[in-house]
Amino acid sequence: MTALPEAERIARLRLARTDRIGPVTFSQLLKRFGSAEQAIRALPDLAKRHGRSAYTVPPLSLIEDEIAAADRIAARLIVLGDTNYPASLTTIDPPPPLLWTRGDVSLLSRDSVAIVGARIASAGGQRIARGLAQQLGEMGYGVVSGLARGIDTAAHSGSLTSGTIAVLGGGVNDIYPPENQSLYEQIVDQGCIVSESPVGARAQARDFPRRNRIISGLSKGVVVVEAELKSGSLITARLAAEQGRDVFAVPGSPLDPRSRGTNDLLRNGAILCEGVEDIERAFTTLRILFDPPAAPFDASEPQDVSEDVVERIAALLSPVPTPQDELARALGLPAATVSAALLELSLMQRASLLSGGLVSQS
Incomplete structure (x- = not known):
């Protein structure tokens, strides 16, 4: 894989920061136009083609401000397509468009296990x-978690010397909780901090599902240690299962509400984890391969679709997510035509492109 030109890297950051363009639309635009630079040039025409207002791409000055803020804390940008973009993240659908990092980015290419709770x-x-984090580190695994209080803090502390990765909901300099300031600084020195959010951004509730998706995506498996039935850790476990990762749960007393979530995971097929040998056994017998797709973002010729085709596809959409290939079969159209039409509907805010090749009516 050749290195991306710097202008394209900046364009990918601009495209990712464009309002109403999420990871799925970002990926579709790259597939259709082959580069973020071409996609940015095409956006106004795409949005206006059916009488809709154009998307506002952030001005270059705003992007330069974000990069300058990153430079002040020695944060490094990795965009999708960079040679050091984590191979494990290219296997999730869709991959994050970009990552801001602090610390040792080589850790992102190691086999890792997430510990949350x-x-x-x-x-x-x-x-x-x-203990699990320390033993996993001794076995050569990185340990991924979210720098939260409790289980996350313990996991990072146990793997500091062997390589720990903290994925944040806010920017890479958004330290929360405040009492983890010292731990954060140690991770910058000995591990790696990762975030998809702009440098300086404060974490909002909507940021945590994206953070959890990266935690599981960077990992071969996710271990849940204590979680109530309505817990963010269970969201991470669900995302891990959707991504094809192994899900482990440490059993606990039925008298402790913090064990209800983990015990329910076990009831629904999670792998029992009483020690690192359970993790290694699962990886040995059910090894997950992190080979990236052959060519996830090959350039292709932009495909124009008629307004009639766009409207025919729009008529089949509903609030219930529908597989894109099902739409192609129903209309007898090539998948590329349906994909192009759905991208236009998404830009007109008439369709929501979802992970897993699904689409719903906006």
């Missing part, structure tokens, strides 16, 4: 998480 964790749960 309750913020208000028991002393026993924290001891288990810390």
Whole structure:
């Protein structure tokens, strides 16, 4: 893979920061136009073709401000297509368009295991998480978590010397909780901090599902240590299963609400984890391959679609997510034509492109 030109890297950052363009639309635009530079040039015409207002791409000055803020804290930008973009993330649908990082980015290419769990964790749960992290590090694995209180903090602490990765919901300099300031600084020195959000951004509730998706995406498997039934850790576990990662759960007492989530995971097919040998056994017998797709973003000729085709496809959409290939079969149209029409409907805010090749009515 050849290195991306710097102008294209900046264009990918601009495209990713364009309002209403999420990871799925970002990926579709790259597929259709072959580069972010071409996609940015095409956006106004695409949006106006059916009488809709144009998308506002952030001015270059705003992007330069973000890069300058990153430079002040020695943060590094990795965009989709860079040679050091983590191979494990190219296998999820869709991959994050970009990552801001601090620390040792080579850790992102290692085989890693995520450890997540309750913020208000028991002393026993924290001891288990810390021990698992330390032993996984001794076996050569990186450890991924979210720098939250409780289990996350214990996991990072146990793997500091062997390589730990903290994925944040806010920017790479958004340290939360504040008491983890020292731990954060140690991870910058010895591990790696990762975020998809702009440098300086404060984490919002909507940012945590994206963060959790990266935590599981960077990992071969996710271990849940203590989680209530309505827990963000269970969202990470669900995302891991959707991404084809192994999901492990540490069992706990049915009398402790913090064990209800993990016990429910076990009830629904998660792998029992009483120690690192359970993790290694699963990886040995059910090894996950992280070979990236052959050519995830090959350049292709822009394909124009008629307004009639766009409207025919729009008529088949509903609030219930529908596979794109099902639309192609129903209309007897090539998949590329349907994909191009759905991209235009998405830009007109009449369709929502979802992961897994699904689409719904906006």
